[in-house]
Amino acid sequence: xxxxxxxxxxxxxxxxxxxxxxxxxxxxxxxxxxxxxxxxxxxxxxxxxxxxxxxxxxxxxxxxxxxxxxxxxxxxxxxxxxxxxxxxxxxxxxxxxxxxxxxxxxxx
Amino acid sequence: xxxxxxxxxxxxxxxxxxxxxxxxxxxxxxxxxxxxxxxxxxxxxxxxxxxxxxxxxxxxxxxxxxxxxxxxxxxxxxxxxxxxxxxxxxxxxxxxxxxxxxxxxxxxxxxxxxxxx
Numbered sequence: 001x002x003x004x005x006x007x008x009x010x011x012x013x014x015x016x017x018x019x020x021x022x023x024x025x026x027x028x029x030x031x032x033x034x035x036x037x038x039x040x041x042x043x044x045x046x047x048x049x050x051x052x053x054x055x056x057x058x059x060x061x062x063x064x065x066x067x068x069x070x071x072x073x074x075x076x077x078x079x080x081x082x083x084x085x086x087x088x089x090x091x092x093x094x095x096x097x098x099x100x101x102x103x104x105x106x107x108x
Numbered sequence: 109x110x111x112x113x114x115x116x117x118x119x120x121x122x123x124x125x126x127x128x129x130x131x132x133x134x135x136x137x138x139x140x141x142x143x144x145x146x147x148x149x150x151x152x153x154x155x156x157x158x159x160x161x162x163x164x165x166x167x168x169x170x171x172x173x174x175x176x177x178x179x180x181x182x183x184x185x186x187x188x189x190x191x192x193x194x195x196x197x198x199x200x201x202x203x204x205x206x207x208x209x210x211x212x213x214x215x216x217x218x219x220x221x222x223x224x225x
Contacts, residue, residue: 036214043112043198043216044151085149096214097166098143098151 004088009103018075020102022088025069030092033064033071038085038101047086048073078106111135114199114217121189122225128185129220131199139163140182141214142174143198151198157182189224196221 005023012018024033032051036044048055050062050071061074075082085101112133121127133140141164142154156164160176171187186193196219202212 038149041219043200043219044214045216046213049213087151097153100149 004090004099006086006088006099006102008100009105011105011107012078013107014079015077018078018082018104018106020073020075020086020088020104021070022073022090023070024088024090027068027090028092031068031090032092033062033068034089034096035060035062035073036087036089036098038087044087044098075104078104080106080108082106110217112199112201112215112217114197114220116220117218118221118223120223120225123189123191125189126185126187127189127222128183129197129199129222130181130183131217132181133199133201133215134180135201135203135215137201137203137215138179139202139212140176140179141200141202142182142184143200143216145196145198145219147195155182155184186222189222191224194222194224 032049034049035047037047038044048057048060048062050064052064052068055062063072083106085103087098087101089096089098114131119127139158141156143151144154145151153166154168155174157176159179173185174182176182198219199217200214202214
C-alpha cells in the first residue's frame with residue numbers, strides 16, 4: 001500500500017480557505033486518492049475521491065498533479081463546524097488503512 | 109434510519125473477559141469491515157468480508173473472531189481481552205465485488221469504545 005504523509009495539524013480562521021497536502025510518492029497505477037473527515041466521537045465520512053487532475057464537489061476540491069505523487073484537499077471558506085481530522089488515503093480495493101490524519105482547527 | 113449501526117457504543121470490561129460488538133448495515137452493501145482506532149487516531153483495517161466471506165485478515169490475533177451471519181451483519185468477538193485491546197472499533201461497509209479494483213466510498217458506524225481495565 002502506498003504510504004501517505006500529511007501535516008499533523010493546521011489552524012485556520014472562519015472564512016479562510018484551507019489546503020491540506022498529502023504526499024504519496026509510491027502511489028500505484030491502480031490507486032485512487034480519497035479523503036475522509038472525522039468529527040469527535042463519530043466515524044469517518046467520505047469527502048472526495050480522485051484519480052488525476054482536479055475533482056470538485058459541493059464540499060471540497062481535490063487537486064492531483066500529473067505525477068500523482070501528492071494531492072491537495074482544498075476546503076473553501078471554512079466554518080467552525082469544519083474543525084475535524086482529515087485523512088488522506090491512497091489505494092484500491094478493500095485493503096485501506098488510514099494514517100494519523102491532519103487535525104484542522106478553525107477559530108472564530 | 110442509521111446506515112451502519114454498532115452496539116454497544118461503550119464497553120468497559122476486565123482483562124481476560126470475552127466480549128462482542130455487533131454491526132448491521134441497511135445500505136445493501138456486499139462488503140463490511142472492522143477497523144481499530146488507537147489513541148493516536150490511526151485507523152487500521154482488521155477484517156473485511158465480502159458476501160459473508162473473509163477476504164482480508166490483517167494479522168489480527170486469533171483472539172479476535174469476526175462472524176458474518178449474512179451480508180448485512182458483521183459481528184466482532186474478542187476473547188481473553190487485554191489492556192492493549194482498548195480502542196475505538198469501527199464497523200464500515202461499501203459496495204463492490206471480490207475482484208474490486210476501484211475503491212468505493214466507505215460508510216462508517218459511530219464506533220464502539222472498548223475500555224479494558
